[in-house]
Amino acid sequence: MEKIHVTIRGNSMWPTLTEGQEILATKYYGQKIKVGQIIVFKHPFDNTLIVVKRVKAVDDDLLFVEGDNPDPTASNDSHNFGLLKQEFVIAIAV
Amino acid sequence: MDRIEASAHCDGPCGVYDPASARVAAEAVQSMTKKMLSLAENHSADSGSAAYINTMSRYAAIKEEEAHKCKEELLVLWTDFFKPIHLESNPDLHDTFWQAAKLCSACKVEVSAQHAQELMDAVEAIHNMFWSVKGREVPWIRAS
Numbered sequence: 001m002e003k004i005h006v007t008i009r010g011n012s013m014w015p016t017l018t019e020g021q022e023i024l025a026t027k028y029y030g031q032k033i034k035v036g037q038i039i040v041f042k043h044p045f046d047n048t049l050i051v052v053k054r055v056k057a058v059d060d061d062l063l064f065v066e067g068d069n070p071d072p073t074a075s076n077d078s079h080n081f082g083l084l085k086q087e088f089v090i091a092i093a094v
Numbered sequence: 095m096d097r098i099e100a101s102a103h104c105d106g107p108c109g110v111y112d113p114a115s116a117r118v119a120a121e122a123v124q125s126m127t128k129k130m131l132s133l134a135e136n137h138s139a140d141s142g143s144a145a146y147i148n149t150m151s152r153y154a155a156i157k158e159e160e161a162h163k164c165k166e167e168l169l170v171l172w173t174d175f176f177k178p179i180h181l182e183s184n185p186d187l188h189d190t191f192w193q194a195a196k197l198c199s200a201c202k203v204e205v206s207a208q209h210a211q212e213l214m215d216a217v218e219a220i221h222n223m224f225w226s227v228k229g230r231e232v233p234w235i236r237a238s
Contacts, residue, residue: 002096003095004095004096004098005096005097005098006098006099006100007097007099008100008102009099009103010102010103011103011177011179014178014179015179017102018179019102051100051102053102067102069177070178071177073173073174073177075102076103
């Protein structure tokens with residue numbers, strides 16, 4: 001499985017991931033996505049923006065993703081843009 | 095191996111925050127407090143006149159309005175800009191904001207030069223916390 005380096009910008013995944021931290025992720029080729037995994041994906045409303053969040057629920061092709069930061073104003077996630085189609089997923093954090 | 099950047103930003107509505115708004119309101123509170131004290135001290139003989147009552151009423155109305163505005167500006171910074179991660183470098187953050195908000199309330203209902211100055215000091219402390227979190231050196235200034 002091909003791997004990519006991902007540099008984190010912002011604090012919506014704090015305390016798990018912090019600004020500037022580098023993580024390794026496996027490129028997404030349709031493998032099964034599980035609840036609890038951290039995924040990298042294109043923002044559904046802005047395809048120039050690549051986002052990282054945690055999968056909180058899986059419903060067939062749809063994912064509910066959320067930031068780890070307990071501050072509700074700190075993350076732009078499924079609470080804002082709704083369920084995410086798996087076609088937007090780029091990688092799954094190792 | 096490929097390298098990419100992934101955003102973990104909050105993507106707020108505008109993302110523009112500045113404690114200067116609270117500072118201007120706090121300065122107005124302090125200015126009105128001083129004017130009220132000065133008017134009472136220097137023109138007490140006229141305290142029954144329409145002009146005195148009108149002037150004092152206007153000073154009081156502006157003081158109360160600006161004190162409330164200052165509290166609103168501080169609450170926006172406290173609840174929207176600052177995040178849990180900022181508590182690591184500013185462990186007094188919550189107490190500083192709480193005391194500052196309490197001082198806004200005190201200045202609204204009182205005519206206290208001491209509390210007006212304490213409010214300015216609290217806003218200055220918040221100014222310093224804000225810009226240190228942003229990693230910028232912005233000097234504390236006053237308009238008055």
